[in-house]
Amino acid sequence: MAETAQMKVSDEVAITIQGMNKWFGSFHVLRDINLTVYQGERIVICGPSGSGKSTLIRCINALEEHQQGLIEVDGTVLSSDLKNIDKIRSEVGMCFQHFNLFPHLTILENCTLAPIWVRKTPKREAEETAMHFLEKVKIPEQADKYPGQLSGGQQQRVAIARSLCMKPRIMLFDEPTSALDPEMIKEVLDTMIELAEEGMTMLCVTHEMGFARQVANRVIFMDEGQIVEQNEPEEFFNNPQSDRTKLFLSQILGH
Amino acid sequence: MEEHLSVSFVRTEPLPQLPPPATEQGIVKWLRENLFSGWLNTLLTVLSLIFIYKLASDTLPWLLNGIWNTDSLAECREILDGTTGACFSVLTDRWNQLLFGFKYPSEQYWRPTLAFVLLIVAAAPVLFFDLPRKMLIFTGLYPFIAFYLIWGGTIWTPIFALLGFVVGYVVYSRLVRNSFATAFFSGIAAALVSWWLGGFLTDLLASETPALEAVQSRDMGGFMLNMILGTVCVSLSLPIGIVLALGRQSDMPIIKWICVVFIEFIRGVPLITLLFVANVVLAYFLPPGTSFDLILRVIIMITMFASAYIAEVIRGGLAALPKGQYEAADSLGLDYAQAMRLIILPQALKISIPGIVNVSVGLFKDTTLVSVISMFDLVGMIRGPILASTDWNGVYWELFLFASLLFFVVCYSISQYSQWLERRLQTDHR
Ligand SMILES: Nc1ncnc2c1ncn2[C@@H]1O[C@H](COP(=O)(O)OP(=O)(O)OP(=O)(O)O)[C@@H](O)[C@H]1O
Ligand SMILES: [Mg+2]
Numbered sequence: 001m002a003e004t005a006q007m008k009v010s011d012e013v014a015i016t017i018q019g020m021n022k023w024f025g026s027f028h029v030l031r032d033i034n035l036t037v038y039q040g041e042r043i044v045i046c047g048p049s050g051s052g053k054s055t056l057i058r059c060i061n062a063l064e065e066h067q068q069g070l071i072e073v074d075g076t077v078l079s080s081d082l083k084n085i086d087k088i089r090s091e092v093g094m095c096f097q098h099f100n101l102f103p104h105l106t107i108l109e110n111c112t113l114a115p116i117w118v119r120k121t122p123k124r125e126a127e128e129t130a131m132h133f134l135e136k137v138k139i140p141e142q143a144d145k146y147p148g149q150l151s152g153g154q155q156q157r158v159a160i161a162r163s164l165c166m167k168p169r170i171m172l173f174d175e176p177t178s179a180l181d182p183e184m185i186k187e188v189l190d191t192m193i194e195l196a197e198e199g200m201t202m203l204c205v206t207h208e209m210g211f212a213r214q215v216a217n218r219v220i221f222m223d224e225g226q227i228v229e230q231n232e233p234e235e236f237f238n239n240p241q242s243d244r245t246k247l248f249l250s251q252i253l254g255h
Numbered sequence: 256m257e258e259h260l261s262v263s264f265v266r267t268e269p270l271p272q273l274p275p276p277a278t279e280q281g282i283v284k285w286l287r288e289n290l291f292s293g294w295l296n297t298l299l300t301v302l303s304l305i306f307i308y309k310l311a312s313d314t315l316p317w318l319l320n321g322i323w324n325t326d327s328l329a330e331c332r333e334i335l336d337g338t339t340g341a342c343f344s345v346l347t348d349r350w351n352q353l354l355f356g357f358k359y360p361s362e363q364y365w366r367p368t369l370a371f372v373l374l375i376v377a378a379a380p381v382l383f384f385d386l387p388r389k390m391l392i393f394t395g396l397y398p399f400i401a402f403y404l405i406w407g408g409t410i411w412t413p414i415f416a417l418l419g420f421v422v423g424y425v426v427y428s429r430l431v432r433n434s435f436a437t438a439f440f441s442g443i444a445a446a447l448v449s450w451w452l453g454g455f456l457t458d459l460l461a462s463e464t465p466a467l468e469a470v471q472s473r474d475m476g477g478f479m480l481n482m483i484l485g486t487v488c489v490s491l492s493l494p495i496g497i498v499l500a501l502g503r504q505s506d507m508p509i510i511k512w513i514c515v516v517f518i519e520f521i522r523g524v525p526l527i528t529l530l531f532v533a534n535v536v537l538a539y540f541l542p543p544g545t546s547f548d549l550i551l552r553v554i555i556m557i558t559m560f561a562s563a564y565i566a567e568v569i570r571g572g573l574a575a576l577p578k579g580q581y582e583a584a585d586s587l588g589l590d591y592a593q594a595m596r597l598i599i600l601p602q603a604l605k606i607s608i609p610g611i612v613n614v615s616v617g618l619f620k621d622t623t624l625v626s627v628i629s630m631f632d633l634v635g636m637i638r639g640p641i642l643a644s645t646d647w648n649g650v651y652w653e654l655f656l657f658a659s660l661l662f663f664v665v666c667y668s669i670s671q672y673s674q675w676l677e678r679r680l681q682t683d684h685r
Binding site: 061063082086087089090092093094096098100101102103104113114117118146148162163166 | 577579580582583584585586587588589590593597598601602605680682
């Protein structure tokens with residue numbers, strides 16, 4: 001833990017969100033979100049169900065459109081311009097709760113598809129990169145299988161490798177372990193910890209508080225579409241300020 | 256604590272595998288389980304056997320006693336002399352008419368036959384993707400070769416038609432890096448211009464006596480006509496159906512609206528009325544003096560009809576895909592065309608295979624409807640020239656049995672192929 005706490009956070013800004021608001025119809029999901037993420041930060045976002053965590057990180061790579069305010073990712077402002085969106089999406093990796101691997105392609109093809117078509121990487125090179133990252137998530141021997149033949153934990157690690165193949169500067173995780181059996185959660189978390197140790201900028205929606213304590217340099221608590229509290233993990237867990245945070249923590253930690 | 260000890264159990268050695276008991280194996284078991292497992296099952300088995308026997312004892316003599324080599328029905332009846340037997344000689348006598356119609360020049364029969372053989376070569380790499388991809392070049396050329404073989408005339412027509420496509424494609428691929436829409440419409444414009452120029456050049460270059468004698472569309476007939484209509488319409492309606500299905504899902508209201516109206520209109524109208532429209536009404540809309548080939552008109556109508564149905568089938572496939580697939584494709588930075596081509600359509604089409612095959616088989620059989628607008632396809636030939644002739648007036652069973660058999664062979668093959676394809680594409684092993 002001492003070692004992870006020292007992981008460097010540069011003062012270079014990765015993501016800026018200013019005065020961002022979002023509505024689903026007339027429902028105000030995200031209210032006045034302000035957030036600055038620096039290069040190398042590991043941020044864990046938590047909060048009760050329906051508080052808008054997923055919506056927030058999906059706004060960052062424009063899977064959801066925001067109606068008001070500014071989102072700037074890696075120096076590119078998110079507008080409705082398709083060119084900007086595709087540029088940001090290729091810089092930002094995303095892992096979903098249900099993996100969303102492409103079932104008609106092999107593991108290797110899942111990993112090489114975007115580099116080949118979006119980055120125009122030659123096929124050979126893309127395959128080498130893919131194998132490199134599959135080794136990193138410890139499943140190179142599954143490269144020629146189809147996603148349906150893998151366990152949930154393996155699929156999620158493939159999904160992480162697939163994102164990494166695009167060499168993203170930022171990784172977003174939306175509850176990557178909550179569809180998994182307990183024994184598979186660890187293998188996915190280990191992969192994510194390793195990634196954090198290499199200095200990847202990470203935004204992670206998760207209820208794994210152990211992971212938050214070990215890896216995060218900042219924990220954000222959201223409720224009813226607002227950022228209610230954020231702090232360093234130590235302070236956040238031991239000394240929560242807001243009542244809502246206290247209530248949430250008492251529920252999630254089970255006492 | 257003490258009570259728990261009594262239920263504790265630990266296996267120390269694994270049990271060996273044993274073969275099943277002898278009465279549970281072999282043909283006897285199969286018969287007992289499947290045919291005679293109870294009094295109701297036994298009764299049904301016996302009834303079915305009686306039914307099969309009756310059917311066979313009535314039809315087999317008729318089939319086996321068939322006459323194959325007379326020139327007319329009267330002659331055949333004479334030979335049969337009151338005994339049961341089929342007059343299959345109508346098939347041998349009118350074989351060429353059944354296959355090619357009654358106006359196609361008989362010394363040219365080799366041309367459609369060759370076109371049919373080449374069709375198999377051209378279709379193979381599309382149907383079986385393990386075959387070398389180079390064969391697709393021939394598939395691309397095939398429509399022009401087949402057109403030249405079947406219709407004949409000057410060779411410049413198919414050459415300039417092909418050139419138009421090539422020019423359009425070259426223009427498209429030059430511009431596509433900048434913008435898809437510009438490239439697409441410039442490509443179409445370039446192709447149209449080169450066809451227009453090609454039209455003039457064809458007139459200049461065409462010699463008085465072409466290498467292959469020209470055959471008019473109205474002289475096409477027989478099963479050949481069904482094959483032409485079936486193949487062309489199926490291969491055109493699949494891509495058009497895909498475009499319509501995507502258009503219907505589009506975010507752009509005008510495109511969506513056009514697709515919805517087209518699909519709903521076509522689905523609400525019987526094919527036969529569309530064919531009558533093709534036959535009669537279309538002529539009103541054309542500038543006077545232009546002759547718009549009847550086969551082409553019919554192809555347009557059947558294709559429109561089939562593509563509306565295929566579009567709906569594919570829309571079902573698209574709707575069945577989880578939203579996560581779209582999101583994963585988006586989050587990797589794939590653009591719309593890439594996401595559709597690489598992620599969405601391969602999966603949606605796979606789900607839609609049974610529906611697409613259903614529509615294709617139906618379409619192929621529906622090509623016999625053209626007999627109603629006095630085209631002489633297989634059914635048209637039978638109902639018209641053959642049954643109306645004095646020689647063969649009255650041989651219904653043999654002729655329609657033959658027609659059914661031909662269609663059955665083709666449709667059953669399509670269905671078998673689709674089942675093979677589904678198994679082949681199976682990658683979700685759960
Ligand atoms: N596409 C949508 N249309 C309308 N409402 C939506 C849509 N997606 C989410 N919502 C609503 O927005 C709110 C926030 O949803 P979100 O998925 O961001 O919550 P969350 O914090 O991720 O919850 P969970 O922990 O259950 O994943 C919820 O009330 C949800 O019902
Ligand atoms: Mg969520």
